[in-house]
Amino acid sequence: MALKRSESLNSVTSYSHEQGDAALTLSAELSKLIMTAPLNLRDxxxxxxxxxxTLFDQYMGERGTKISWDKIRPPPAGSIVPHATVAAGEPKAASELSVPLSKLAVLKLNGGLGTSMGCVGPKSVISVRNDLTFLDLCVRQIEHLNDSYGTTxxxxxxxxxxxxxxTQKVLRKYKKTEVKVFNQSQYPRILKETLQPxxxxxxxxxxxWYPPGHGDLYRSFYDSGLLQELLDDGKEWVFISNIxxxxxxxxxxILRYVTRPGNDCEFVMEVTDKTRADVKGGTLIEYEGRIRLLEVAQVPKDHEEDFKSVTKFRxxxxxxxxxxxxxxxxxxxxESLHMEVIENKKTLDDGRVIIQLEQAVGSAIKNFNGAIGINVPRSRFLPVKKTSDLLLVMSNLYQLxxxxxxxxxxxxxxxVPLIKLGDHFKKVKDFLxxxxxxxxxxxxxxxxVSGDVKFGKNVILRGTVxxxxxxxxxxxxxxxxxLENKIVTGNLRILDH
Incomplete structure (x- = not known):
């Protein structure tokens, strides 16, 4: 990826002097690391x-601090708008959507691998429905939009x-739609014991090395030159989501809402009603006069159960x-974007504990003018993180x-049904x-389902199984x-009807 900007190491080092011995030592190690890079990659x-x-300095400066629970307030009136309110009004002709669409770009977060489901390579190339991958489905959606409204x-x-x-190899098969790409940053993992790379x-x-979370989007998007390219092409809004x-x-x-004349809102976060399966999901609060995203990692230990409440944080x-x-x-x-640093600890095969410093793209909401949440139907949140999710989207529960x-x-x-599949189903190949x-x-x-279980063709499951x-x-x-409202245990075959 061609980079638009690079900063001199001197600015890194001088800034780090104020952060103490750990940051100073880190800066020296980073200097050595830079000098090992080939000349064409050094910038x-x-x-x-x-x-x-910069991220490390922020981490050291804020290390150990937690959000003050007493300062948390419910989001102010009007800061979370029901989707029905956004959709209300006179019916719009389909042809009227072409102007808002001309101002839009769609951005998918595509940094994850399929390792959690036992797959190799980008998660976006896993087949999820009719042999179509996540990326295939995204491309088809965009093609349908552009064909229907004559937009780009x-x-x-x-x-x-x-x-x-x-991903670049896969993109060659899409002849009709141009897919623009940029890379997020690549940061060194640090050892927990020494805080060194x-x-x-x-x-x-x-x-x-590791990619530092999707909060890195803003800087990487800008540095890639794609942000300016989209602006030059008349785009004003980007819709961002996990692939x-x-x-x-x-x-x-929502598109009509954000592109309407006189709109003073710069940031919309889609939220949806929490269930007991979503207790760890980030939620919107008011904090020191600003709307803010509160993540479970920021919550003091003695208030974690309060955070998980589906009545207090809905x-x-x-x-x-x-x-x-x-x-x-x-x-x-x-340089006024501030996002909280997330400390993600992992244990290596040799027993050493490393730290990844990350940021979440939604935590930037507090920096934008007129930011709001829109409470959308649950149907807009259909993530596939595990094979139990894959079972849902591959089934007749959904139409494509x-x-x-x-x-x-x-x-x-x-x-949707609550599905729990045991370890025998954890990897996609075993699941299939x-x-x-x-x-x-x-x-x-x-x-x-738990243990060594296999399903024949044309099985029907109803109620609780x-x-x-x-x-x-x-x-x-x-x-x-x-099987309808059945509990099956032991070592057996169910006889055909």
């Missing part, structure tokens, strides 16, 4: 090291060094964000049209071989079985 490595030094909404991907090369040179294993959230499609009502962040491009440019150039999944109209309830085809779950409320194979036992569900 990029130097930019990354400067960004990491661009699709932008923020990759990481983990996903960039493999794990890599000693730029040839070290990728495991010594694995299959509910995050362009919402016409909504959570879907990470679907609508942000004004001019505002991003202004805040980056003013133009790359968009929607709830099957034959489902009698708005809610345990189902001859995906069961009919249109009338399912709850499914728990619990299937538990004990250790050294196995259960085969035969073709055509209908």
């Amino acid at each position: 990029e490595v130097e930019r990354n090291c400067k960004g990491f030094q 909404v661009p699709l932008v991907l923020m990759n990481s060094f983990n996903t960039h090369d493999d 794990l890599p000693k040179n730029t040839d070290n294993s990728d495991e010594d 694995d959230n299959l509910g995050a499609t362009v919402d016409e009502d 909504v959570f962040n879907t990470n679907n964000l609508w942000i004004n491009l001019h505002a991003i440019k202004r805040l980056v150039e003013e 049209r133009h790359g968009t999944l929607s709830m099957n109209a034959s489902r009698l309830f708005d809610s 071989r345990r189902f001859e085809n995906i069961p009919d779950i249109l009338e399912l409320d709850h499914l728990t 619990i299937i538990i194979a004990q250790e050294n036992d196995s259960i085969d569900i035969p073709q055509g079985s209908v």
Whole structure:
């Protein structure tokens, strides 16, 4: 990736002197690290090291501090708007959407790998429906929008060094849609004991480095030159979401809302009602007069149960964000963006504990003028993090049209079933071989499966179904079985009807 800007190491070092011995030592180690980079990559490595030094200095300055629980207030009236309110008004002709769409870019966060589901490479290339990948579905959505309204909404991907090369290879197959890409930063992991960088040179294993969370978007987007390119092309708003959230499609009502004349809102966060399955999701609060995203990592230990309450904190962040491009440019150039640092600890195979310093893109909400939340239907939050999620989106619970999944109209309830799959189903390849085809779950409320269990073709699951194979036992569900409000345990085969 060609970088637009680079900073001299002197500015890193002089800034770090104020941060104490740890920061000073880190700066010296980063200087050595930069000098190991090939000349053609040195500017990029130097930019990354400067960004990491700034993040580290903030971490050291704020280390150990927690949010003051007594200062937390509910979001002020009008700061979270019901989606129905946004959608209210006179019906709009479909043709009127072309002007708002001409001001929009769609950006997907594509830095993650599929390792949590046992896959190699970018998560976005995992097949999720009819042999279509996350990326395929995104491209189809954009193509349908542009074909329907005669617009040129661009699709932008923020990759990481983990996903960039493999994603570039996949993009060659899309002939109709141009997909723009940029890379987020690449930062060195640090050892918890010494707070010094794990890599000693730029040839070290990728495991010594990490992408610093999606909060890095603002600076990397700006530095890539793509932000300015979109502005020059007349784009004013970007819709940002995780690529694995299959509910995050362009919402016409929100688009009209943010692009309406006289709008003074620069940032919209889509939130949705919290359930007991979402207790760790970030939520919106008022803090010291500003609307702010509160994450569980910021909560004092003795208030974590209060944070998880579905009555006190009723909504959570879907990470679907609508942000004004001019505002991003202004805040980056003013260097006035502040986001909380998240300390992410991991243990290496050799037992050493390392720290990754990260930031969340939604935590920047407090920096933008007129920022609000919009309380959207749950259907706009359909992430695929585990194979239990994959079972949902592959099933007849959803219908696929133009790359968009929607709830099957034959489902009698708005809610989706609660599905818990055991370790035998954790990896995608194991999950797929345990189902001859995906069961009919249109009338399912709850499914728990544990142990060595396999499903034959055309199985129907209804109500609450619990299937538990004990250790050294196995259960085969035969073709055509209908399980309704059943508990199945032991070592057995269910006879065909």
